[in-house]
Every structure is written in C-alpha cells, then in structure tokens.
Amino acid sequence: MAVKLKANKREDLHKGTTRSIREAGRIPAVVYGNKKGNKTISVDSIELLKTVRDEGKNAIISLDVEGESVDVMLHDYQIEPLRDELVHADFYIVNMSQEMDVQVAIHLEGEAAGSKEGGVLQQPLYELSVRAKPADIPEQITIDISALNIGDSIMVSDLKEGRNYEILEDENTTIATVTAPDTAEEETTEEEETEPEIINERSTEEEE
Structure with a gap:
C-alpha cells in the first residue's frame, strides 16, 4: 500500500x-x-x-x-x-503493473557462530540489484547469518526461492563470509646483541 x-x-x-x-x-x-x-x-x-x-x-x-x-x-x-x-x-x-530494476539494501541478522570463535565477519555486498513490480519491491532483504562458521560464506545463489522479485546479481557473488582470525604473530627475530669476541687483541700498553 x-x-x-x-x-x-x-x-x-x-x-x-x-x-x-x-x-x-x-x-x-x-x-x-x-x-x-x-x-x-x-x-x-x-x-x-x-x-x-x-x-x-x-x-x-x-x-x-x-x-x-x-x-x-x-x-x-x-x-x-x-x-x-x-x-x-x-x-x-511508476507503472504498478510493470517491472523495474532497483537496488535493495541487505540486512544481516543474528551473530555468526564463527564470530563467537574469533572469526571475522566480512560483508562484500551491501545492496542487491533486483527486478520486480513496484508493489513487490522489498524494503530490505534480511539474511540470517547465525549458522555461519569460520570459512563459511553466503552467496547470492544461497538465497531462498519463492520470492516476488528476480535477483539480477551474479549467483557466485559473495554476500557475507566469516574468515579465520589472523593468528600469525609477528615473529621477533631478535638477535642477541653481543659484542664480537676479539681474538689476539694486542695490548695497547707498550713495554718500554
């Protein structure tokens, strides 16, 4: 309405x-x-x-x-x-009986399981390009990410069917993913600073 x-x-x-x-x-x-x-x-x-x-x-x-x-x-x-x-x-x-192409915001719902384990949630895509009649255009597209573990992703192809609009994005486009935490600690290769041993050091004292 x-x-x-x-x-x-x-x-x-x-x-x-x-x-x-x-x-x-x-x-x-x-x-x-x-x-x-x-x-x-x-x-x-x-x-x-x-x-x-x-x-x-x-x-x-x-x-x-x-x-x-x-x-x-x-x-x-x-x-x-x-x-x-x-x-x-x-x-x-708008013509209410004619389809049109629009951008619809993506809303991620829930907390990813992988995030609780230290993973990093990333969202490369914030809007979806869709085609629909004006009355069928959603205010936003909500996606539940609570089941995402580290290494998991949600692609455009994972979105449920049966909607009143057509998604125009490539099916292989990533919407959200949980990456592993960066645990690679910088290895400190601190070399022990020791004065080099001087061999056969001549005495600075001259015998008279």
Whole structure:
C-alpha cells in the first residue's frame, strides 16, 4: 500500500520564489517518467524525510498534487553539504503493473557462530540489484547469518526461492563470509646483541 505525501504545484521557478519555499520548510521537486510530462512541485521536507526513514527509499508514494494523485518513487535527491539539508528531490512516476530494476539494501541478522570463535565477519555486498513490480519491491532483504562458521560464506545463489522479485546479481557473488582470525604473530627475530669476541687483541700498553 502506497504511503501518501502531499505536494503543491510550483509554477514560479525564479530563485527568489525557490528560496522562499525552502525558508517555509519545503523543498522544490520535480515529477517525471512513465511517458508523462514533467511537473514542478514542492513538498514538506520533514514529511519526505520521515517517509523515507519509515518506509525505505524504494517505497511507493501516492503523491497528492493538489487533489491529483500519482504513484511515484523517490528517484534522486540533493543534500546541501555545509548545512546537511535536503534541498531538492526527483520523483519518478511508476507503472504498478510493470517491472523495474532497483537496488535493495541487505540486512544481516543474528551473530555468526564463527564470530563467537574469533572469526571475522566480512560483508562484500551491501545492496542487491533486483527486478520486480513496484508493489513487490522489498524494503530490505534480511539474511540470517547465525549458522555461519569460520570459512563459511553466503552467496547470492544461497538465497531462498519463492520470492516476488528476480535477483539480477551474479549467483557466485559473495554476500557475507566469516574468515579465520589472523593468528600469525609477528615473529621477533631478535638477535642477541653481543659484542664480537676479539681474538689476539694486542695490548695497547707498550713495554718500554
């Protein structure tokens, strides 16, 4: 079920108007895609951030543009680095009956058995590329790693079947692995520093 977000039309694109929009706690945005013309809008920045935080970046948003609703996904956004503030957003209009390719976050659940024995858990892959209809896109893909022992790995091919999405990653890609601890201690080859024995040392004293 799509989460609702209200938006206002934005027809005056002058910098002064855009500045006023941001000062009012809103951000300028654009809606496009699915063979429809671009629309310039503004949305409440706090509401948008809350939506993404609660529903995930792949959430389907029912965008209410002054009474006209359209299903969208947050496609891109811009952050002002100095103030760390959201300043612009792009929404992509989705066709709920058509599959699309997205990146979905991987969440590792549990503590690996090998980690308890001193092994080191490594996660080379943090997102999976999947193909699904918008309503079937998962918020995240959770993988239980509690049975992983030292030397074990979870590959893309190990993920369970029966899902409503297609994984596009190579099946041989490693998602998580537990490696053995580095027990190779640096061998200190300290050579005993002894003064060399001087043989047949001549006396510095001369007999007179």
